[in-house]
Amino acid sequence: MSNKAEIPSKKEKILFTPGPLTTSYTVKQVMLRDLGSRDYEFINIVADIRQRLLEIGGVAGDGYEAIIMQGSGTYCLESVVSSTIPPGGNLLVIINGAYGRRIAQIAKVHNIEVVPLSYPENQVPDLAEIHLTLSTNKNITSVAVVHCETTTGMINPIKEIGEIVKQFEVDYFVDAMSSFGAIPINLAECGIDYLVTSANKCIEGVPGFGIILAKRDSLEKTEGYAQTFSLDLLAQLRRLENDGQFRFTPPTHTLIAFHQALLELQAEGGVEGRATRYRSNYETLIAGMRTLGFQEYLKPEDQGYIITSFPYPDHGNFDFEEFYQRLNEKDFVIYPGKVSQADCFRIGSIGRIYPSDMKALLLAIQETLESMEIDLSENTLQQKPGNQESLLKI
Template identity: 70%
Template sequence: MATQLPGWKDKVLFTPGPLTTSRAVKQAMLRDLGSRDFEFIEAVRDIRQRLVELGGVSAEEYTAILMQGSGTFAIESVLSSTLPPDGKLLTIVNGAYGRRIVEIASVLKIDMAVLTYPEDSVPDLQEIEACLTADRAVTHVAVVHCETTTGIINPIAEIGALAKRFGRHYFVDAMSSFGAVPLNLAECGIDYLVSSANKCIEGVPGFGFVLAWRPALLGTEGYARSVSLNLLAQWVGLERDGQFRFTPPTHALLAFHQALLELEIEGGVEGRAARYQANHETLLAGMRTLGFECYLSPEQRGYIITSFRYPTHPNFIFETFYQHLNRRGYVIYPGKVSSVDCFRIGHIGRVFESDIMDLLAAIRETLAEMEISLSPTPTENLS
């Protein structure tokens, strides 16, 4: 049986998702709605409309398609449904999620070009331009917005401008940023954007979603390489009668609807961005005082998740550190950087500055317990 803390309070998740959600979001799932019921269909309609609005665009230009499964399923849906048989994908990679796009495309046997950058660097726009100039076969360009591997934010508007200049379709994996980093899909030239329910909109896992530029989507008839992940067919079904083709995650969708209402109350994307930014700044200042160092330089860092280098102290063992914090009710996240030992702390989900202060106090106690004393990190290494 899962252990519960006294008072039935769950541990606080400082992870990139699933995240800590509000009580009302969890309570929204205490209902059994039929998937063909008008009340459920109305919730789905409202969710789709709100998602388009969050992208800063109109429903005449863009449409939202909900796809069962985790975020990766929605990515796979776009890649398997929108490239023509003779299409070629240029993927820009600076982390594990960029590499995942490459993996999916290669399983799908999609012709590909890949530009790879170090995990602590943003892609080089001149190189992307040179690649698009040289390789006329490229039909689609793909990049991750917030590369959750490190927390780096990639320049999606600039890459989008290049893709448009060369007349290429543009796909953005905005899994861990959408809803908390202000963005206008049309201004960024995005044809397809993917995110999922359990990230910055603060719902629970169960589905991903695609925001698609209608003219691009409508031109993909016959391209799908999968039945269940067929993006156009899923859209046709949702448009026809508001229903999913196959069993939808009804409870997760009700939770997500509630999460969208809470996002609106918080002040929309800007309001959420302000809270996450405050969480991030409080965390960084506290971690600096405790002697931790960020993996990314200040100009590369986003406010979604932060990678911290392992301290060099001989007593630091990440698993022990993790377990101590876990016992205190705080869940942090292992690192994903390939070449450097790091751990990650997310600032997203239903967490506030007071939670960050509690986490910092728990980290201080944990360090004392592990007999680790560190000198505060010099200010220039952290913002």
């Protein structure tokens, strides 16, 4: 056996994942230069990024601030949880997937009392129960929910939840990691105090930092709450406001790429334009997968166009690792499942991919099933007649 490490393939793979995602060539290309973190050009880029993010959230000039935090999206979740909850405050976390559970885990690490409202992963949270919990527990100072629960692809009703939360004058915190930039969200209309997303999701940048959109009044009241030094949200805002710089080394190349990604989002028609492309990706995917004999884990009315979970087909030859590997060898990268109560895999519709990429993936899945001697045509026949089209027609 050779001791040599395998040389990684330089071929372009297409990512059908929840992120990092396939990015445009031009987003990657702009990283081929070095800018110092104190360079006026870099500082201007950061200021423009912050302004554009507020515009995407519908709150430019409306009492909100965009704060960039080094690290991945989870660092930003931790920054909000550990910086904005007053001593002795309780956090109500609405949980119907792994990312809701993660917010609760973060709070526990910081010794913040968590009031969990947990639902099965295929169930939308119960609004009446949220109302009742807030009416009966006066220690709750913040409510957290995930917008697109990337575990399944479910879209939680953040506006309806926000209307309830605001009746109780507590903070409202939304993890919009995998939806911001692709699903229109107006923070003020939803009553959101803190929203978190990351560079490498629907704005189609590369990984390296996350973003917190914060209501200024709410954040200013948190002086002295921060439980960590590096993730102190108010301190991060103050430094960005004082001299446009970061407290610690920023991911300069990632920020330059993100700025380009924002220009490309605008050129595509903003959030609406991006939503149109992602929705066609999703519709192409669903039609093709049903034709191949797969079914979605969620009910169509709960399913968003960001990412879809498919239960493993009931066939003796199906082995996810092998299925994944064979698709990977064809340069199509899908994603393992995260649903705790069912064996699923996931396919994302986001990133710089188009319906033509979806069609190519579907043909690769068809070939892969054939090579694994898996025939799911019985499932297809059980579905509605409209779903029995040929893949070529999609």
